[in-house]
Amino acid sequence: MQSLLKTKVGRLRILGFVEGISLLLLLFIAVPIKYGANDDTYTKLLGPIHGALFLLFIINTLSVGVEQKWAFGKTTWKVILACFVPFGTFYIDRKILSKV
Numbered sequence: 109m110q111s112l113l114k115t116k117v118g119r120l121r122i123l124g125f126v127e128g129i130s131l132l133l134l135l136f137i138a139v140p141i142k143y144g145a146n147d148d149t150y151t152k153l154l155g156p157i158h159g160a161l162f163l164l165f166i167i168n169t170l171s172v173g174v175e176q177k178w179a180f181g182k183t184t185w186k187v188i189l190a191c192f193v194p195f196g197t198f199y200i201d202r203k204i205l206s207k208v
Contacts (some may be wrong), residue, residue, distance in 0.1 A: 116172045117208045120165070124190075124197035124205065127165045130158040131194060165191045176208060 112118030190196035
């Protein structure tokens with residue numbers, strides 16, 4: 109874990125993992141509680157956190173893309189697209205980021 113923190117790509121991988129976990133928590137815990145127990149406390153808490161992580165992932169992807177000189181049409185757009193697809197950050201970590 110500590111070696112991941114030393115590079116921008118490593119930090120992007122961690123951010124993607126945390127963003128993916130925040131989506132899991134939002135979809136499988138907060139939303140069912142909101143509609144099942146009529147309590148929106150958790151969606152109000154986790155929604156903005158997930159949104160911030162989502163934006164940080166996009167910004168950091170662009171930063172890493174510039175640093176790594178990724179061709180936008182070949183790599184950067186795939187990584188950005190991944191965060192729009194549910195659980196895509198986990199997939200893109202395995203297929204692209206772990207190999208950089």
